[in-house]
Amino acid sequence: MRKPRWRPLLVALTRVTAAFASFRWLRDVRLSVVAVAGESMTPAFLPGDFILIARRDIPRNERAYGLVVCLRAADDRLLLKRIVGVPGDSLRIGTTVQVAGRALLEPHAHGETPAAQYRGVSALGLGEYLVLGDNRAASTDSRNFGAVRAEQIEGIAVLRYWPPERLGLIRRAPRRFAASGEYG
Amino acid sequence: MQIRPLIERFVRPATVAYAHCDLPCGVYDPAQARIEAESVKAVQQRYQNAEQMRGANQTLEDYRSRALAIKEERANMVKEHLWVLWTDYFTPAHLEKYPQLHDMFWKATKEAGAAKKSQDPEQGQRLLDAIAEIDKVFWETKQPA
Numbered sequence: 001m002r003k004p005r006w007r008p009l010l011v012a013l014t015r016v017t018a019a020f021a022s023f024r025w026l027r028d029v030r031l032s033v034v035a036v037a038g039e040s041m042t043p044a045f046l047p048g049d050f051i052l053i054a055r056r057d058i059p060r061n062e063r064a065y066g067l068v069v070c071l072r073a074a075d076d077r078l079l080l081k082r083i084v085g086v087p088g089d090s091l092r093i094g095t096t097v098q099v100a101g102r103a104l105l106e107p108h109a110h111g112e113t114p115a116a117q118y119r120g121v122s123a124l125g126l127g128e129y130l131v132l133g134d135n136r137a138a139s140t141d142s143r144n145f146g147a148v149r150a151e152q153i154e155g156i157a158v159l160r161y162w163p164p165e166r167l168g169l170i171r172r173a174p175r176r177f178a179a180s181g182e183y184g
Numbered sequence: 185m186q187i188r189p190l191i192e193r194f195v196r197p198a199t200v201a202y203a204h205c206d207l208p209c210g211v212y213d214p215a216q217a218r219i220e221a222e223s224v225k226a227v228q229q230r231y232q233n234a235e236q237m238r239g240a241n242q243t244l245e246d247y248r249s250r251a252l253a254i255k256e257e258r259a260n261m262v263k264e265h266l267w268v269l270w271t272d273y274f275t276p277a278h279l280e281k282y283p284q285l286h287d288m289f290w291k292a293t294k295e296a297g298a299a300k301k302s303q304d305p306e307q308g309q310r311l312l313d314a315i316a317e318i319d320k321v322f323w324e325t326k327q328p329a
Contacts, residue, residue, distance in 0.1 A: 032197075032199065033195075033197035033199070034197050034199045034200060034201035035196060035197045035199070035200050035201070036200075036201055036203055037200050037201070037202050037203065037204070038202050038203040038204040038205060039203065039205070040203040040204055040205045041203035042203075045203055047203075050195060050196065050197055051197075051201070053201075070201050077202050077204075078199060078200065078201045078202065079201060079202050079203070079204065080201040080202065080203040081203070114213070115213055115215050115216050115219070116213065133203060133205070135205075138205040139203075139204075139205050140204055140205050140206040144206070161195065162192065162195055162196075
């Protein structure tokens with residue numbers, strides 16, 4: 001008896017569907033998904049947003065600045081913060097973030113760093129990054145736990161897929177500096 | 185039937201990423217007001233010594249104008265920091281224990297207002313003293329009862 005021609009096609013289709021439904025494909029293409037909790041990344045990320053994370057290496061230079069990353073904290077929690085300091089930077093955090101004495105211009109950030117979270121100069125070595133929440137008045141981040149190592153960073157936030165009204169790619173904030181000479 | 189919650193449940197990730205803040209939101213410290221008030225007083229001193237302080241390529245008038253602009257701004261920040269303490273940190277229970285609290289804030293914010301008009305460092309010192317009184321009460325309230 002002749003086998004129906006569509007049979008292999010059906011098998012393949014079933015397999016693809018099964019693989020898709022298991023979400024295993026996500027891991028194969030080095031992606032994962034997370035739900036956002038907390039308000040330290042407002043207004044870019046709100047609690048209840050669902051985010052697609054690309055598990056790839058973080059640039060070792062300025063191109064890492066402004067990326068929103070998922071990182072593994074010392075207490076094993078997964079955190080969502082933005083990279084503000086990259087390897088080689090010397091940063092000081094007060095009312096502004098200064099890189100080698102020049103104040104960063106950060107339109108994505110808001111709120112003032114509480115005086116208790118001011119930090120003197122942090123010099124970042126190879127593979128070290130400084131991460132901050134965009135909500136500077138209410139975030140526990142590198143101002144508390146210091147620099148994070150590249151190995152702690154699990155991936156880069158690339159897409160918000162929920163809620164559908166706010167669906168969109170997540171862009172890296174460009175690194176800009178305030179005009180020099182503002183106050184002494 | 186609502187379709188949205190169904191979809192949401194289907195696409196909800198199993199993992200949570202915390203954009204967190206471990207601190208109770210609202211870290212209060214009169215030091216914020218004090219630091220700005222220090223600036224105010226320093227500007228008042230610089231205004232008085234403008235002749236020596238100004239840059240080589242700055243006229244006296246320019247130097248003093250800039251000093252005034254910065255002082256205006258800093259004095260306003262003193263007011264804002266004090267208001268936050270007054271309205272957000274202190275509670276009616278504190279007021280019962282420290283009935284002079286309202287008066288202290290009234291005087292301190294008045295001094296901050298006066299600092300905008302005054303170029304006298306002694307006035308700046310009065311502002312600092314008024315903040316120091318609030319600071320004392322603030323840290324007393326932080327002591328375990």
